[in-house]
Amino acid sequence: MSAVIEQRTERPAKAVSAVVVAGLRRERWYRQPRLRRLGALLAAGLLLAVMTGEQGNGKDLLYSLRGTLASGRLWVCLGLGVVAWVLAETGAPLRAAAVRLLAPVTAPIARGGELAVRRRGVRVTAALVGLALAVFVPLALSRATNQVLVDWVGIYILLALGLNVVIGWAGLLDLGFVAFFAIGGYSAAFWTGHLPVKPPFELNPFLVIPVAMATCLIAGVLLGGPTLRLRGDYLAIVTLGFHEIIYLVAKNSDGLTNGSLGVFGIPHFSVGLGPVQYRWKLDPLDYWWLLLGLIVLAVLVLRRLEHSKVGRTWAAIREDEVAAAAHGVDTVKYKLMAFAIGASTSGAAGVVYASKVGFINPENFPLLYSVLVLAYVIFGGMGSIPGVLLGAGLLAWLPHALKDVVDQKDRFMYMGALLVVMMIYRPQGLLPARRRRRGEPTPARSSVQTGDAQ
Amino acid sequence: MTSTTAGVATEVRAGVATEVRAGVTAEVRAGAAVGATVPALLELAGLRVDHGAITALKGIDLTVRQGEVVALLGANGAGKTTALRTISGLLRPAAGEVRFGGERIDGVPAHHVVGLGIGHSPEGRRVFADMSVLENLQMGAYRFGRAAPEDLDRVFGLFPRLAERRRQIAGTLSGGEQQMLAIGRALMGRPELLLLDEPSMGLAPIIVAQLFDIIGEINAQGTTVLLVEQNAAQALRLADRGYVLETGEIRMSGPAAELLHDPRIREAYLGESAA
Ligand SMILES: Nc1ncnc2c1ncn2[C@@H]1O[C@H](COP(=O)(O)OP(=O)(O)OP(=O)(O)O)[C@@H](O)[C@H]1O
Ligand SMILES: [Mg+2]
Numbered sequence: 001m002s003a004v005i006e007q008r009t010e011r012p013a014k015a016v017s018a019v020v021v022a023g024l025r026r027e028r029w030y031r032q033p034r035l036r037r038l039g040a041l042l043a044a045g046l047l048l049a050v051m052t053g054e055q056g057n058g059k060d061l062l063y064s065l066r067g068t069l070a071s072g073r074l075w076v077c078l079g080l081g082v083v084a085w086v087l088a089e090t091g092a093p094l095r096a097a098a099v100r101l102l103a104p105v106t107a108p109i110a111r112g113g114e115l116a117v118r119r120r121g122v123r124v125t126a127a128l129v130g131l132a133l134a135v136f137v138p139l140a141l142s143r144a145t146n147q148v149l150v151d152w153v154g155i156y157i158l159l160a161l162g163l164n165v166v167i168g169w170a171g172l173l174d175l176g177f178v179a180f181f182a183i184g185g186y187s188a189a190f191w192t193g194h195l196p197v198k199p200p201f202e203l204n205p206f207l208v209i210p211v212a213m214a215t216c217l218i219a220g221v222l223l224g225g226p227t228l229r230l231r232g233d234y235l236a237i238v239t240l241g242f243h244e245i246i247y248l249v250a251k252n253s254d255g256l257t258n259g260s261l262g263v264f265g266i267p268h269f270s271v272g273l274g275p276v277q278y279r280w281k282l283d284p285l286d287y288w289w290l291l292l293g294l295i296v297l298a299v300l301v302l303r304r305l306e307h308s309k310v311g312r313t314w315a316a317i318r319e320d321e322v323a324a325a326a327h328g329v330d331t332v333k334y335k336l337m338a339f340a341i342g343a344s345t346s347g348a349a350g351v352v353y354a355s356k357v358g359f360i361n362p363e364n365f366p367l368l369y370s371v372l373v374l375a376y377v378i379f380g381g382m383g384s385i386p387g388v389l390l391g392a393g394l395l396a397w398l399p400h401a402l403k404d405v406v407d408q409k410d411r412f413m414y415m416g417a418l419l420v421v422m423m424i425y426r427p428q429g430l431l432p433a434r435r436r437r438r439g440e441p442t443p444a445r446s447s448v449q450t451g452d453a454q
Numbered sequence: 455m456t457s458t459t460a461g462v463a464t465e466v467r468a469g470v471a472t473e474v475r476a477g478v479t480a481e482v483r484a485g486a487a488v489g490a491t492v493p494a495l496l497e498l499a500g501l502r503v504d505h506g507a508i509t510a511l512k513g514i515d516l517t518v519r520q521g522e523v524v525a526l527l528g529a530n531g532a533g534k535t536t537a538l539r540t541i542s543g544l545l546r547p548a549a550g551e552v553r554f555g556g557e558r559i560d561g562v563p564a565h566h567v568v569g570l571g572i573g574h575s576p577e578g579r580r581v582f583a584d585m586s587v588l589e590n591l592q593m594g595a596y597r598f599g600r601a602a603p604e605d606l607d608r609v610f611g612l613f614p615r616l617a618e619r620r621r622q623i624a625g626t627l628s629g630g631e632q633q634m635l636a637i638g639r640a641l642m643g644r645p646e647l648l649l650l651d652e653p654s655m656g657l658a659p660i661i662v663a664q665l666f667d668i669i670g671e672i673n674a675q676g677t678t679v680l681l682v683e684q685n686a687a688q689a690l691r692l693a694d695r696g697y698v699l700e701t702g703e704i705r706m707s708g709p710a711a712e713l714l715h716d717p718r719i720r721e722a723y724l725g726e727s728a729a
Binding site for chain 2: 309312313315316319320322323324325326327328329330331
């Protein structure tokens with residue numbers, strides 16, 4: 001190669017470019033990783049152009065692609081990629097300047113985060129401020145927004161809190177979690193007398209909550225009892241099957257659940273204790289506050305559990321089941337407990353949902369929702385209550401925040417992209433749990449978690 | 455002799471007054487070396503264990519007497535780990551018996567076996583990697599609900615390096631420190647019998663020597679030890695008696711000193727060049 005260059009340098013016309021190329025070759029950046037990074041950024045730009053570009057349709061699959069690639073959007077996106085690359089590669093002083101510029105903003109946040117980790121007072125204050133915001137801010141929001149806040153955000157925060165016990169603390173991969181949500185919903189329908197099968201006596205939705213929680217607890221134990229001896233992946237498949245069973249029963253037993261027609265007229269919550277008379281109606285704010293109350297209650301209870309012997313036992317099981325058993329932990333009992341607690345939280349959410357909406361059918365409980373709840377938990381930080389609250393809140397809100405910004409049908413695509421980016425750069429989640437903050441698995445673990453027969 | 459030893463044995467079992475015990479155990483160990491007058495603490499009789507289609511133990515007999523250190527040697531895959539896991543209830547035998555203090559314990563689930571007084575430091579350490587040293591030790595005391603301060607003091611006395619690192623996350627400890635933690639954790643359950651599965655695995659010779667000294671000390675404090683090892687020379691120097699396991703069967707057994715000088719052992723486990 002160098003011989004070729006030398007030959008060419010003899011010809012004056014090409015001498016300059018040859019010198020440039022030879023000079024470039026001597027430059028280290030010309031050689032490898034940077035160009036690869038440029039390629040990656042260009043690919044990301046292309047992807048972005050396609051994502052934000054025209055919507056495809058079933059008749060002409062390539063139409064949208066042609067449209068996008070011919071439009072200026074492609075060049076804008078590729079240009080963005082190049083700009084990002086230039087900034088990343090040559091902009092060390094620029095980045096330093098940016099960091100200095102942003103320091104007044106980021107430093108207090110970082111310091112606050114540090115303080116929050118160390119000082120209890122700061123954490124409590126942050127929690128109270130957050131709660132106050134959650135209580136009062138919706139007053140200023142539109143009714144449609146509050147609707148979303150209840151049906152998606154509030155309900156799913158409660159679900160995520162429940163799933164966090166199962167997967168974040170006990171380390172059990174449950175992919176059929178929404179089945180318990182469905183059981184809660186149908187319990188509300190049953191105990192208020194709106195299913196084809198009638199209850200022995202009717203209950204106020206408030207009283208249905210504990211009943212549904214108990215039902216889910218029992219369902220959790222019935223499912224968990226025979227299956228919790230299984231390890232990770234097998235358990236996931238079993239829970240998948242469990243969801244399918246619940247879904248199909250709801251859909252096909254017309255005499256029991258009214259089948260795919262669903263159930264109408266599930267009553268709203270109401271209180272009738274002497275002078276205290278209140279009836280929840282269609283106003284989502286009422287339900288938002290009810291849900292907030294339940295969430296606060298759940299957080300308080302779960303926090304106590306997390307810091308009790310039970311929490312430590314779950315952590316031990318999650319980290320090494322065999323070692324835990326060898327030190328006297330009845331692993332099946334504790335796994336069952338986690339499963340049942342998660343299930344009953346989900347059941348409570350189901351009752352609130354059914355009563356709020358007043359109408360449920362099997363399509364309200366698709367498998368996708370189990371996956372979504374799982375994504376919320378992982379996004380926020382498995383095993384961390386603040387993480388789960390924040391993660392579920394943000395991620396459940398995202399599709400609705402994007403409603404007016406991007407094409408309706410694309411909303412979940414952006415959520416997917418966000419999850420991918422998140423898993424690459426911050427797999428431990430937004431606010432990771434203390435126990436999981438170290439990230440990398442240690443040699444002790446990887447060398448150990450192989451081949452266990454029990 | 456018989457009556458005194460029996461009295462001594464109950465005293466050891468009652469688990470009181472460490473200083474007294476230390477002196478007493480020496481006597482017990484002397485007795486163990488002399489003959490079979492000391493009661494058996496652990497007995498395996500005709501123990502067969504299957505892993506699916508593979509028979510890992512083909513009916514072994516093994517006895518550990520009160521106060522002894524017994525070494526269980528064998529090549530890779532001989533079935534040593536299987537034996538320990540069966541004793542601590544993690545595996546069920548297909549045939550035969552496990553007796554502890556005269557009572558059958560095969561079939562007792564693992565989480566109840568700890569309560570009987572058997573501590574297990576498993577192969578590969580298996581510390582709880584995301585927990586601190588202290589939390590690991592607390593898990594070791596699980597059967598008491600919470601760790602007694604004197605048990606913590608005892609473990610930290612045996613392993614000062616753990617005391618310095620009590621807040622450190624176990625997964626970030628060095629291999630040797632993790633091994634200390636695994637042993638310390640097993641001791642927190644105040645076991646009468648301590649099962650150690652290859653404590654020397656992956657450790658530098660100097661650390662192994664220190665570790666074996668500490669195991670000797672634990673034994674001197676009154677804990678009976680069943681020690682599984684690849685490091686035959688070190689293990690036999692520490693042990694009172696030894697067994698050699700080969701593809702699921704006991705091939706040799708006897709006083710440790712004899713095994714140490716047995717030409718077959720020297721050839722198979724120590725290498726011929728070992729002096
Ligand atoms: N869970 C299992 N499933 C199937 N076979 C197993 C299982 N565990 C152990 N075995 C087999 O049983 C035999 C004995 O294994 P074991 O772990 O007891 O050996 P070991 O003496 O501890 O060996 P090492 O010194 O290598 O640890 C081996 O052949 C092994 O492959
Ligand atoms: Mg082994």
